Amino acid sequence: MTSRTQRHRAFDPDPAAPDRTCDMPGCTHAAGYRAPRSRQALNDYWWFCLEHVRQYNANWDFYKGMTPGQIEAHLRADVSWNRPSWRLGQVGRGQPFDEEQLLDPLGLLTGRAPLAGRNKRAGGRANTDPRPEALREPLETLGLGWPVSLDEVKSRYKDLARRHHPDANNGDRDAEERLKTINVAYTALRAHLNAIRHPATA
Structure with a gap:
């Protein structure tokens, strides 16, 4: 009879402890x-x-020394991940909709989705790149080849999100922007692969 692998207990010492x-x-x-x-x-x-x-944890009080107003402001900021927010409708009021501000890499919302099967470049030369045109940039962002499976994506x-998450980079702004680009690329690839796996029925 094989023995089960012993689970790491919550109160075990940190393996990375100095x-x-x-x-x-x-x-x-x-x-x-x-x-x-x-x-x-x-x-x-x-x-x-x-x-x-x-003993330290039992006496820990994150809000110690803060006024009720400061505590409320801190809680409100946490709700929006410490990012600025506005009431619905206040931002951009009276201004036309700017399509460039919308993250729509497949062109689904703007009606400019690339034509399936397009295989010509400028000048009439054949396009030998097997990757769908709309997925080339997302694939390059994630460093993936084509074809690719949803599990690979x-x-x-997950690997890139862990590596570039701001919490893992001391809040670095460049890492945060890189993670946003990775999220957009992942969303585009996932939507495409899910559409292939589960095509809409007529």
Whole structure:
């Protein structure tokens, strides 16, 4: 009878914990558990033993020292992922709709979807690129070849999303913009492959 793989328990020490003693003054136990130093430095950690990280967490109050107004403002900002927001209809009022602001890589909403089977370049030369025209940029963005399966697209997207997520890059703006481009490319490829797998019935 084969034994089951033992699951990692929530209270096990962090595998990435540094080889050091607990940061609690006077404690000589190994530090295997991290805790943020303050709400202003959530990615800067104290390292404690299990007993002291439990004590620290029990006394942790993210909003300590903030006024009720500051707490409400912080909660409202969290709802919109700390991005500016406006009441519906306030932005762009009286201005014509700008199609360039709409992310529609397949041209489905603007009625300018590329014709299926188009195989000519400018000058009448044959196009030997087997990739659908609308998917060439998304495929290059994700670094994928053609043909490609939906599982391959999902796997590649997850890898790139983890690598370029702002939280993994200390809030870097360039990483955030790169992730937006990756999201657009993934959406285009997923929509195309899903349409092939599940064509609309007449």
